[in-house]
Every structure is written in C-alpha cells, then in structure tokens.
Amino acid sequence: MKFLRRAAVLTLAGALTAGCTLFTGNGEDEQGPTTVTLATHESFAAPQGVLDAFEQQSGIRIRVVKQGDAGELANKLVLTKANPIADVAYGIDSTFASRTLAEGVFAPYTSPEADRGPQRYSIDSRNRLSAVDVGDVCVNIDRTWFAERNLPEPQTFDDLADPRYRDLLVVENPATSSPGLAFLLATIARYGENGWYDYWSRLKDNGVQVVSGWTEAYTQQFSGSSGRGPRPIVVSYASSPAAEIGEDGKSRTKALLDTCYRQVEYAGVLANTEREEAAGRVVDFLLSHQFQATVAENMYVYPAREGVALPSGWAQAAPLPQSPASLPGERVQAGREQWIERWRGLLQG
DSSP states (O other), X not given: OOOOOOHHHHHHHHHHHHTTSSBOOOSOOTTSOEEEEEEEOTTOOOOHHHHHHHHHHHSXXXXXXXXXXXXXXXXXXXXXXXXOSOSEEEEEETTTHHHHHHTTOBOOOOOTTGGGTGGGGXXXXXXXXXXXXXXXXXXXXXXXXXXXXXXXXXXXXXXXXXXXXXTOEEEEOTTTOHHHHHHHHHHHHHHOTTTHHHHHHHHHHTTOEEESSHHHIIIIIXXXXXXXXXXXXXXXXXXXXXXXXXXXXXXXXXXXXXXXEOOEEEEEEBTTOSOHHHHHHHHHHHHSHHHHHHHHHHHSOEESSTTOOOOTTHHHHSOOOSSOBOOXXXXXXXXXXHHHHHHHHHHOO
16 A cells, blocks of 8 residues: 555654664664564554564564555565565555565465454465555545535546546556556456446546656645645545544545545565564564554554554544455456556557
C-alpha cells in the first residue's frame, strides 16, 4: 500500500524520519539489543513509544529502511534477494505479492499471531507472507465540489466514462503506482479480459488524467484534499475520507464502494537473512495487538487483526468495503505485464 498514503501520513512519516524516532545505526552493539532491519514503503509510521516498548520486551531494535512505494520496494527486494537489504520486509501489497513469491524473496514463517485474523488474507500455502493491514483502493470524490455545482455524484465505473464527468477524473499510472495498478485490476475484474480495454478507451475519450503516483494525484490534482486541485474525482483508498473529517465531524470526501479493489499489505522474513529468528519476532510484533492498534491512526489503513478498534469517525466516514473486487494472485502474476503494456499503448501511445 502505500502505500502512497494520505497527506497526514506523509507529514508524520517525514517527522519520524527527520527526528530521532527510528533507530538508524548499523550493526549491533555487543552489549545492546539485536538490530533487525525492516525494509518498508515510504508511508510506514509507528509511534516511537510502541517501538521502544517492543525493544524492551524482546531485546530487538528495529532499524527502518524506507524504499519508496510498494512497487519500488518489491523491485528492490527481488533484485537483492541473494544479498538482502534487510532482514524482514513490510508493505508488499497484494498487487505485487505474487511476483515476490515467484522470485523466492521470502522465507517460510508461521507467526503465532496469524490466527488472530491475518490468516483471512493468506495467499501462500508456505506462509511466506503474513497480512498486516488492509487498504482497499477505491475511487474518491469531493462531495463539496459536486454539491456546489448541483451535479449528481458519480457512483459506478460506468459513471466515470459519462460525458457529465468529462475532465474530472485523475488516476495513477499502473506501471509506477500501486493504487494505479489496483485500479487497473479493478477494471479488469469488472469488465473482464475482453472489456477492460474498451472501458479505458472510454475513460481516455472522457479526459482522464494520468499522473505518476498517489501523492501527485491526491495532494496536487484532487480538489478534495487541499481544495486547490482542479479535479474532484481521484483514485485513492477506502480510508482516505477519514483524513478529511472536518470540525463538524463529517468528511468532505467519499469513497465509491462499488469501485473498490482489495489491497492487503504483507510482511515476511527475507530469505538469506542472517537474523531469521529475530526477523520472525518482528513479524510477530507487526501482527500483535500492540502494533495493530496504531495502524489506522498512523497509516490510515485497516488492521488485519480481529478485535482492534478503529478511531472515532471511521465507521461513518471510512467503512471497510464489504464486497471489494479482487483477482487471484496467479492471474495477476500471469497477466500483469501484458495488461500494463496494453494500457500504456492506449493511454500513453
């Protein structure tokens, strides 16, 4: 995911990186804790107190190394699998997971915490990846923009190609962006192998704008975040409206739940790590109630663990989609590159 989250997450992540909130040393102190390197996407954020508590409880210090968005993270893990850049990785989402599994990036590991809910999202019989959070990708709209113009809000995929909504939609490039790829997959799930290309042709004719990634789409082109962007329809996340709740307790934006694609983020022990046991304990920590209770407020995603309360206002502004689209990992692995190339030929040709 994330992935590539909301503006509030980017601000918090920047603060964590700029300050002394995450351990950035190398190696291990002979008399100090064991250091485990965690490779993750740029949107990773966790309260320092929670990380410190884990270190005191386990004797393991987590060194966070951010590797760009989920796609960049997956690429780097594949390229360095023989000599991994970390001991454990978090942030591989369901759009890229099949590639990392096919490349042998992760080692088998069954966390004792997995039966608390993450097993619902299991995608590998060898348990090489454990679900940490859910961040479904959905079309978001700026409700205020539509109300001010007395224009009905779009509801469906077909609405996005309606001339009434010409030049209003901005999407991310599926070749460079995880939510962009998820949206492409959502259209394939909706229209099938023989229909998605024609649907995108309709979007192109209707003035869809394509940008490189979520940050540009949501914070620069979308009107609902800063109020300055020109387009009131954007591909983002089901949880994004929770970041737009105003003083009146209502969100300016809304996710169109009929357009959602299930995106799960996973963690796993990297094959060839020299700290396999300690890396497994870090996976346990990411699945623990202690960490799971922080993911919604800090990264604007839904916890994979059952029984974890969401922040106030989420039930109304950002409910977890109940029937999101999805495609089997094997189908995504087999078709991803071909789909992206066809999409590129249409939209960028």
